[in-house]
Amino acid sequence: MPRPRSDEKRIALLEAATRIIATQGLSAPTVGIAKEAGIPNGSLFTYFETKTDLLNQLYLELKGEMAAAALKGLPARAEPRERFFRVWQNWTSWAVTFPEKRQVLAQLSVSGEITAQSRAAGHKMMTDLAELADRSRATGLMRKAPLGFVLALMNSMAEATMDYMAQDAPNAKKHCKEGFDALWRMVE
Amino acid sequence: MPRPRSDEKRIALLEAATRIIATQGLSAPTVGIAKEAGIPNGSLFTYFETKTDLLNQLYLELKGEMAAAALKGLPARAEPRERFFRVWQNWTSWAVTFPEKRQVLAQLSVSGEITAQSRAAGHKMMTDLAELADRSRATGLMRKAPLGFVLALMNSMAEATMDYMAQDAPNAKKHCKEGFDALWRMVE
Amino acid sequence: MPRPRSDEKRIALLEAATRIIATQGLSAPTVGIAKEAGIPNGSLFTYFETKTDLLNQLYLELKGEMAAAALKGLPARAEPRERFFRVWQNWTSWAVTFPEKRQVLAQLSVSGEITAQSRAAGHKMMTDLAELADRSRATGLMRKAPLGFVLALMNSMAEATMDYMAQDAPNAKKHCKEGFDALWRMVE
Amino acid sequence: MPRPRSDEKRIALLEAATRIIATQGLSAPTVGIAKEAGIPNGSLFTYFETKTDLLNQLYLELKGEMAAAALKGLPARAEPRERFFRVWQNWTSWAVTFPEKRQVLAQLSVSGEITAQSRAAGHKMMTDLAELADRSRATGLMRKAPLGFVLALMNSMAEATMDYMAQDAPNAKKHCKEGFDALWRMVE
DNA sequence: GATGAATGAGGCTTCATTCAT
DNA sequence: GATGAATGAAGCCTCATTCAT
Numbered sequence: 001m002p003r004p005r006s007d008e009k010r011i012a013l014l015e016a017a018t019r020i021i022a023t024q025g026l027s028a029p030t031v032g033i034a035k036e037a038g039i040p041n042g043s044l045f046t047y048f049e050t051k052t053d054l055l056n057q058l059y060l061e062l063k064g065e066m067a068a069a070a071l072k073g074l075p076a077r078a079e080p081r082e083r084f085f086r087v088w089q090n091w092t093s094w095a096v097t098f099p100e101k102r103q104v105l106a107q108l109s110v111s112g113e114i115t116a117q118s119r120a121a122g123h124k125m126m127t128d129l130a131e132l133a134d135r136s137r138a139t140g141l142m143r144k145a146p147l148g149f150v151l152a153l154m155n156s157m158a159e160a161t162m163d164y165m166a167q168d169a170p171n172a173k174k175h176c177k178e179g180f181d182a183l184w185r186m187v188e
Numbered sequence: 189m190p191r192p193r194s195d196e197k198r199i200a201l202l203e204a205a206t207r208i209i210a211t212q213g214l215s216a217p218t219v220g221i222a223k224e225a226g227i228p229n230g231s232l233f234t235y236f237e238t239k240t241d242l243l244n245q246l247y248l249e250l251k252g253e254m255a256a257a258a259l260k261g262l263p264a265r266a267e268p269r270e271r272f273f274r275v276w277q278n279w280t281s282w283a284v285t286f287p288e289k290r291q292v293l294a295q296l297s298v299s300g301e302i303t304a305q306s307r308a309a310g311h312k313m314m315t316d317l318a319e320l321a322d323r324s325r326a327t328g329l330m331r332k333a334p335l336g337f338v339l340a341l342m343n344s345m346a347e348a349t350m351d352y353m354a355q356d357a358p359n360a361k362k363h364c365k366e367g368f369d370a371l372w373r374m375v376e
Numbered sequence: 377m378p379r380p381r382s383d384e385k386r387i388a389l390l391e392a393a394t395r396i397i398a399t400q401g402l403s404a405p406t407v408g409i410a411k412e413a414g415i416p417n418g419s420l421f422t423y424f425e426t427k428t429d430l431l432n433q434l435y436l437e438l439k440g441e442m443a444a445a446a447l448k449g450l451p452a453r454a455e456p457r458e459r460f461f462r463v464w465q466n467w468t469s470w471a472v473t474f475p476e477k478r479q480v481l482a483q484l485s486v487s488g489e490i491t492a493q494s495r496a497a498g499h500k501m502m503t504d505l506a507e508l509a510d511r512s513r514a515t516g517l518m519r520k521a522p523l524g525f526v527l528a529l530m531n532s533m534a535e536a537t538m539d540y541m542a543q544d545a546p547n548a549k550k551h552c553k554e555g556f557d558a559l560w561r562m563v564e
Numbered sequence: 565m566p567r568p569r570s571d572e573k574r575i576a577l578l579e580a581a582t583r584i585i586a587t588q589g590l591s592a593p594t595v596g597i598a599k600e601a602g603i604p605n606g607s608l609f610t611y612f613e614t615k616t617d618l619l620n621q622l623y624l625e626l627k628g629e630m631a632a633a634a635l636k637g638l639p640a641r642a643e644p645r646e647r648f649f650r651v652w653q654n655w656t657s658w659a660v661t662f663p664e665k666r667q668v669l670a671q672l673s674v675s676g677e678i679t680a681q682s683r684a685a686g687h688k689m690m691t692d693l694a695e696l697a698d699r700s701r702a703t704g705l706m707r708k709a710p711l712g713f714v715l716a717l718m719n720s721m722a723e724a725t726m727d728y729m730a731q732d733a734p735n736a737k738k739h740c741k742e743g744f745d746a747l748w749r750m751v752e
Numbered sequence: 753g754a755t756g757a758a759t760g761a762g763g764c765t766t767c768a769t770t771c772a773t
Numbered sequence: 774g775a776t777g778a779a780t781g782a783a784g785c786c787t788c789a790t791t792c793a794t
Contacts (some may be wrong), residue, residue: 003757003793025300029784041759058189105224107298129790141373145366149352153370156344164337178333182341186331186370217767228776230770243768401676403591405788416755418791427789486671490591517749521742525728529746532720540713554709558717561705562746567772567778593763606780609765 008048012037017058022100026111036179048168056118059108062101063122069094071128081184087132088158088180095162096172102162126151133187140188150187157183195343198235200225205246210288214243214299243296244306250293251310257282259316268324269372275320276346276368284360290350314339321375328376338375345371386423388413393434398476402431402487432482435558438481439498445470447504456512457560463508464534464556471538472548478538502527509563516564526563533559574611576601581622586664590619592674619672620682626669627686635692645701645748651696652722652744654694659726660736666726690715704752714751719750721747 016037020028030051031041047056070091074083093104108114114122130151137143137150161179165172204225208216215272218239219229236242262271283290292326302310305374318339325331325338353360393452396404406427407417424430446467450459471478484490490498506527513519513526537555541548580601584592592617595605612618614705634655638647659666671679694715701707701714725743729736 003755005757027784030786031784040759041785043758046757046759051785110294110298122210142366142370143793145370146352148355149348149363149366152348152351153345153367156348157341160337160340160344163340164334167336168334170210175333178330178337179341182330182333182374186374218769219767229768230778231774233769234774341782406790407788417789418755418757419753421790446767482674488676488724518742518746521746522728522732524731525724525739525742528724528727529743530722532724533717536713536716536720539716540710543712544710551713554706554713555717558706558709558750562750567776569778591763594765595763605764606766606779606782607778610778610780617766 009037009039009043012052013039013044013047013168014058017054018062018100020034021058021107022103026107026113030054052113055108055111055113056115059105059114059118060121062105063107064125065101066091066105067095067125067129069128078140080132081188082137084184085180086134087129088183089176091129091158092162092165092176092179095158096165098170107161120184134185136187142187153186154183157186194354197225197227197231199226201232201235202240202246202249205242206250206288206292209246209292209295214295214301218242240301243299243301244303247293247296247306248300248309248313250289250296252313253289254279254282254293255313255317268320269376272320272324273368275317276371277364279317279346280350280353280364280367283346284353284357287354324372324375330375341372341374345374383417384520385413385415389415389420389430390434390437393430394438394476394480397434397480397483402483402489406430407533428489431487431489432491435481435484435490435494436497436501438477438484439502441477442467442470442481443501443505456508457564460508460512460560461556463505463553464559467505467534468538468541468552468555471534472541472545475542512560512563518563529562531548569610573601573603573607577603577608577611577618578622578625578652581618582626582664582668585622585668585671590671590677594618610691616677619675619677620679623669623672623678623682624667624685624689626672626688629665630655630658630669631689631693644696645752646694646749648700649744651693651748653740655693655722656726656729656740656743659722660733663730700748700751717750718747721750 017028017033018069020033020036025034030044033054034044037044038178042056048057070087072090074086078086130147133151133154134147137145137147142150157179161175164175164179168175201221204227204325205216205221208221208224214221218232221242222229222232225232232242236245258275260278262274263335318335321342322335325333325335330338345367351363352363352367356363387410390439392415392558393409396409396412400408406420409430410417410420413420416461420430424433446463449467450462506523509527509530510523514523520528533555537551540551540555544551577597581592581597584597584600588596594608597618598605598608601608608618634651636654638650639703642650694711697715698711701709701711704723706714721743725739728739728743732739
């Protein structure tokens with residue numbers, strides 16, 4: 001029985017990629033990523049067929065982690081607004097806690113490297129979040145707007161809020177609340 | 189390096205860069221940009237010292253064009269809401285009319301190629317837009333939030349609105365209005 | 377390295393190599409050959425010390441098979457011309473029946489991978505064929521030419537005939553005869 | 565005006581390729597070819613788009629040179645046989661004089677790197693030679709065999725003759741004559 | 753022995769920038 | 774100044790071979 005392929009190394013590479021890309025951008029050489037992960041350059045390609053493949057898997061990984069973080073510990077029975085606020089807190093908190101991950105995710109999202117398939121898979125991960133938003137929208141002022149539009153607005157406001165929280169950390173909590181209030185005003 | 193003679197070629201290169209980068213991303217080779225502009229590859233470097241320089245100038249060019257487009261034909265005396273709406277229309281309309289420019293501007297904004305100086309200069313171009321927003325905020329619900337935050341929210345909502353307008357062109361006008369209403373609700 | 381157990385796998389690898397090399401050339405990766413043979417990549421090297429070794433063994437295998445095919449069912453007592461024609465038929469028929477084997481043998485022959493030792497062993501396999509030719513030459517027009525030369529001519533004419541038979545399969549039989557007649561005219 | 569592309573370097577690269585490939589085979593690294601030509605590795609690709617392109621051009625170059633050599637100084641009015649013999653002498657002499665070129669041409673011919681287009685162009689270069697052969701065939705014993713077949717036979721006999729001449733240089737002239745006589749016997 | 757992951761040297765090719773003309 | 778060939782440092786990826794299991 002040969003050495004089994006270690007998931008540990010896969011993770012190490014993904015984490016290294018996050019760190020390196022945050023610093024050097026998407027054009028960061030694969031050899032640098034491998035080195036950062038403490039792995040020889042050629043081995044990177046036993047875990048990811050191409051650099052593009054690595055980038056796509058990283059995109060999915062980060063997107064998934066973000067969605068999971070946002071929905072963590074969500075109270076089963078509570079007011080929509082309260083539940084939504086909890087998600088909003090989780091979400092922005094994740095972004096502020098892992099600025100590199102957020103930044104890399106942003107870079108990946110605008111790059112031409114992510115396939116339509118990856119994007120679709122990424123969207124699916126946000127499904128639960130979307131449902132939450134949909135319930136809010138349904139009874140509120142934006143009930144006539146398409147769900148996709150509301151989601152996009154919500155997402156972009158989250159981004160702006162995250163930026164501001166990161167930029168002014170001491171008042172992060174306040175900015176989080178303000179962003180949410182603005183969103184809620186817009187939606188309901 | 190002395191000032192190059194023909195500003196015409198400079199413009200041609202910038203426009204070519206927009207087209208090429210929209211298609212191929214920021215890693216598009218300079219030789220391709222030069223060819224698209226109908227200019228010999230070596231000559232690109234008489235107009236821009238380095239590729240990074242080209243990218244920074246392109247960033248400013250696009251940012252400036254966008255700001256100018258947004259403020260064009262603004263009625264001097266009118267209700268704040270009306271004036272703001274006019275800007276909103278101009279702005280989103282520009283983005284939908286020149287999707288490549290918007291896309292490239294987005295790519296440049298997240299890339300590590302743009303210097304702090306360029307970013308600062310870019311922000312200055314948005315000054316008038318910012319003032320408009322400030323006046324709205326001052327009397328409204330977000331009066332206590334920092335200007336920067338409100339601007340960021342506004343900007344991100346504009347982005348989301350543009351996305352949706354581009355994606356569903358037949359109803360672009362409607363989405364434009366909806367986005368604005370959401371913004372106004374949030375702000376005032 | 378001790379003799380490997382299963383000769384079956386050795387054969388499978390050699391056959392797979394023939395198929396793969398016919399398609400992809402001598403630079404075909406060993407992993408592809410192993411996969412084609414349904415054998416794990418690392419195991420290839422329990423059967424062949426190196427890729428070069430595999431290539432040399434394949435060369436001998438094919439050469440041997442070709443010689444055996446050519447001499448198969450040779451009538452013990454018959455006119456030289458008739459015996460020779462029978463060999464000629466066998467030989468060209470083998471080449472046309474197994475174009476991949478012939479092609480790979482040709483590639484191996486011109487490559488620098490085959491050792492002098494393998495070449496010598498390969499020639500030895502053609503001994504009986506050579507004797508046949510020698511007897512023809514001895515009484516004919518080329519009696520003064522060195523045996524090696526006559527063999528070379530014979531071989532090259534066989535190659536040309538095979539090419540033409542493969543290329544124009546419906547008339548293969550005719551071309552076979554024509555090639556032989558030309559050869560006989562030359563030799564006798 | 566920039567430095568014009570030097571045909572000298574193109575030639576140098578082709579010649580270097582011949583030398584290197586003769587020694588190391590078709591898998592010889594491009595950097596080695598460039599170095600042998602006294603040219604930096606990157607510059608090779610201003611003269612040849614890819615390694616495959618280099619190989620195809622080399623094939624054509626060698627084929628053309630061979631054809632030109634074969635037909636050089638051909639007496640306008642003379643007996644067919646005499647004219648043909650002259651070509652035969654030229655041809656085999658070229659091969660013996662430039663064994664590397666011949667060897668490389670052989671390697672290229674069997675490799676999968678040469679495109680159908682290159683092969684077609686290569687054949688066209690042999691047109692005059694083919695005509696000569698055709699005239700001989702038309703009146704002789706092989707008048708019923710297809711031209712292509714006769715050419716193939718002729719070519720393969722030439723190869724065998726060249727081999728023998730190279731191998732036994734002191735008697736090269738004799739072998740040349742013998743090969744020709746055999747050919748003539750076969751054809752006429 | 754059998755397996756297939758691991759390795760790292762090396763191959764082809766790209767490209768920003770320089771510079772001869 | 775204008776041009777486009779020249780340069781050579783990297784970059785991505787391949788692959789024969791080894792070796793842990």
